[in-house]
Amino acid sequence: MITTKDIDNPLIKFVLHLGDNALIMGHRNSEWCGHGPILEQDIALTNIALDQVGQARNFYQYAAELISETNGEQLTEDSLAYLRDSWDFKNCLLAELPNGDWAQTILKQFIVSAYQYHLYQALANNQNEQLAAIASKSLKELNYHLRWSSDWVLRLGDGTTESKKRMEDAIAILWSYTNEWIDFADYEMIILGDSHHSIQQDWKAKIKSVFDEAGLMIPVDGWMQKGGKVGNHTEHLGYILTDMQFLQRAYPNAEW
């Protein structure tokens, strides 16, 4: 058992937050593997999940390095993924929500891709070289994630009466979890500096333009859920971890 809950260093918190978002999104998307509505789309979503797990590994490796420099603790990408509890995780709540139907999955992926695309663009110019390198590498993948998920929002929003209804339902279910992405925590503000303004604006503009083209309405301002960034999660995260961490917990200290 390890914990990163009490770590104060904003850079470490930020890197863990990025890794956790990538890992939990990848986990949920990977649940579709073998169950997608169209074989080509099964492959596409599995590919996105694979990118996300890859991004998580990069961020965790960097976080492990930073933690070791700070307090000498020897951690790895796997100890960060497999040996922490839900209060240590800093992913946004939206990432951990169940997949629901294809419309909810697409909406989740679109919201997150639009955010990560602009975030990684900003980070690619960050003075922290390691972060900039990971972000630049991930940005190539995000280009595809954003195009793929935007295309699907259009297809569903402007497809059939049923698909439009399902997109509207997805928006109703998930909308209150969208703002957390751009409601920056202190540790994000410190690393992002002024670039956080443009990330917020670009994210909102992207969603508006795709929604407009798809004939979907952005809901009126209302209550927004948050907590993930400081380790207060929904009930779903515990089950994700139970599943994900089973082997590491049942057979401690084994090599796989």
Place this chain on the structure above:
Amino acid sequence: METSLEEQFQQKIDQEHKIEPKDWMPDKYRQTLIRQISQHAHSEVVGMLPEGNWITRAPSLRRKAILLAKIQDEAGHGLYLYSAAETLGISRDEMYHQLHSGKAKYSSIFNYPTLTWADMGAIGWLVDGAAIMNQVPLCRTSFGPYARAMVRVCKEESFHQRQGFESLWVLSKGTDEQKRMCQDAIDRWWWPCLMMFGPPDDESTNTIQSMQWKIKRFSNDALRQKFVDMIAEQIKILGMKLPDPDLKWNEEKKHYDYGKINWDEFWQVLKGNGPCNKERLDARRKAWDEGAWVREAASAYAEKKHTNQLNNSNKVYENVH
């Protein structure tokens, strides 16, 4: 003397020329290939399920990425194979329909459960290993699109087999529990893998004609023997045992002898009575049924885009003239 179409066809095959989709072919050749290629495609797609079980539970991020990539490869194989079958005049939807209605089969091996993490290694090493034995000769099969699809499939499968072996190798060098897990997986997968080559030659109804048409190049028993010989050697490196007391090297034949296969179990699983037949088909049907509205939306949207484009080009035309 004039030769019939059928004779010309057979001559072409005898001279090792590939048959291409537009060439004349006997109806039975076409039907046999549709059955075999679609069965193969279905096996790839249903085969995603037993391994898919362990994606969320993979014990390290590296193993998770390897497993995801592997299953994604299998979906890709399904795609090439469905495309190859489509060149014979059947649609992918029709093939899915045959799978969901139970008319088309898929490899029975995927009706066995994946109970521990070691099963991921055993599937890679043994199941993919057996599949490769069957598939390498198919790279030279007489129907061009099938042969070409198999070249790609085989390259990726042999990579999967090495990964599977490596994953078991790590377990075999690990803790006592991991060693037990490794042996248990081998014990459960060994006999079903031997059944993957199909019934013994004297009971196999499709073999003779398929050999003449060079769809098949080796008999079921010949391929099975090759597989036993290979695995009986490789398992020594793992320090594990195959669950067959009769397995021993036969110096005279230069092959391994092996015990009696339980063919009753094979026929039962084929009939639908295997441990996971129902789950596997239910999962495929559910994905298909629940995806219906998604596919409808995608076609409706594509249709709208197409109409808009036509309208726009008409407008351009009207403006110009």
